[in-house]
Amino acid sequence: MPELPPTPLKLVLVDDHEMVLHGLDTMLGHFPDDVVIVGQSTTDTTALRMVAEQRPDIVLCDVRIGKASGLDLCRQITLQYPDTKVVLLTVYDDEHYLYQALRVGASGYILKRVDGRELVAQLCRVREGETVVDASLAGRVALAAARLHAGQFWSGAHLGLTQRESEVLGLLVSGHSNRAVAGKLVVSEDTVKTHIRGLYRKLGVSDRSAAIAVALREGLFR
Template sequence: MGTPEHGPIRVVLVDDHEMVIEGLKAMLGAYRSRVRVVGVAVGVDSALSVVAGLQPDVVLCDVQMQGSSGLDLCRLLHERDPQRKVVLLSVYDDEQYLFQALRAGAAGYLLKKITGEELVMQIERAHAGDVVIEAGLASRAVDTAARVQRDEYWPGARQGLTQRESEILSFMVSGLSNRAIATRLLIGDETVKSHLRSIYRKLDVRDRTGAVATALREGIFR
C-alpha cells in the first residue's frame, strides 16, 4: 500500500511477555515508513492507560495473557471508542476464538506465525477499515458457522466452546478431576487448566462448579 498519506500508522503493542513485544518491535522496525510503534503495554490495565494517552491508530494485542485476556481488552477499548482498531495476534488457530474476537469488536485476528511484510499489510488494511483474518482460519470459520447454524456440531458449539473444550466440560460434568482429565486425553495438567480458563470465560462463570451448573442448566449434554 505504500506510505500512508498522513505518515506511518501509529501502533501500540500489548502482550504479557516483554520478549514478544521486543520481537514485534524489531519486526515492525523494518517498515518504519509504513508503521511506527508509539507505545507498548504489558497487561490489560496498563494497555487501557497507554491507549488512552497515546490514541494510536491500531492496537496490536495478544489474545491470552496471564490473569487477563486480549478479548476483554478489545471489548473495553471498543466500548470506550467503537472506532478503535484492535487487531488480535494469537498462537490459537481456532475459529471459536475468532468468533469471540469479532463479537468483542476486533478489527482482525491474525496468527503469530505471520511474516513481517504480511503483518504490516494487514495492519494497513485494518487501519483502512477492513476486517483482517488469517486466510485458512477464515475459511474454516465460514464452514463452522454454517454447521452450527444447521445444528450439526458438537455440544457447546453454540456457546463458543471448541470440540476439545466441550470434551473437557463433559468430563467435568462426570466428576473427573483435572489430573484424571489430563490422563484420559493424554495432555498435561497445565493444558487442562488453560482449557478450563477458556471454558469459564466463554460460559461467563468463575469456576468449575459454575461451569458444570451452566452445562446442566443449558442442557449442553443431552
C-alpha cells in the same frame, strides 16, 4: 492535485514478553511509511493508559497478558475508545479464542507466525474497516459456518465445544453427577472428568455452576 498517501497508522503493542515486543518493534520498523509504534506495554493497565494518551489507530495485543486477559482488554478498549481498533496477535490456533475475540469487538485475529509485510498489510486492512482472520483459521470458521447453516452442528459448537463436550454439558445442566453422566454416555468417570476440564477451558470457567450458568445464558439447552 495528486492524492496524498495515507499517514502511517499509530500502533500500540501489548505483550507480556519483552522479547516479543522487541521483535515486533524491529520487524515493523522496516515499514516506517505504513506503521509508527506509539507505545509498548507488558500489562493491561499500562496499555489502557497508553490508549488514553496516544489514541492509536490499532492496539495489537496477545490473548493472554501475564495473568490478565487480552480479551478483557479488548472489551475495555472497544467500549471506552471506539475509534481504536484491537487486533489479537497470538500463538493460540484455536477457534474458541477466535470466537471470543470477535464477540468482544476485536477487528482481527492473527497468528504470530505471520511475517512483517503480511502483518502490515493486515493492519492496513483493519484501518480501512475490515475484520481480518488468519487464513488457517478462516478456512475452519467457514467450514463451521457451512455446517451450522446445514443444521449439522450441536449446542455449544460456536463456543468451540466438541459434540461430546456438548453432551456432557447438557447432562450437567440437567443435574447429573459425574457418575450419572458416565453411565448415560457409557464411558468411564475419568473420561467424563477429561471432557469437563475441556469444556471448562473453552467456556472460560473453573467450576460446574459457572459452566451451567454460561450454558443457560447462551441458551444452549432448553
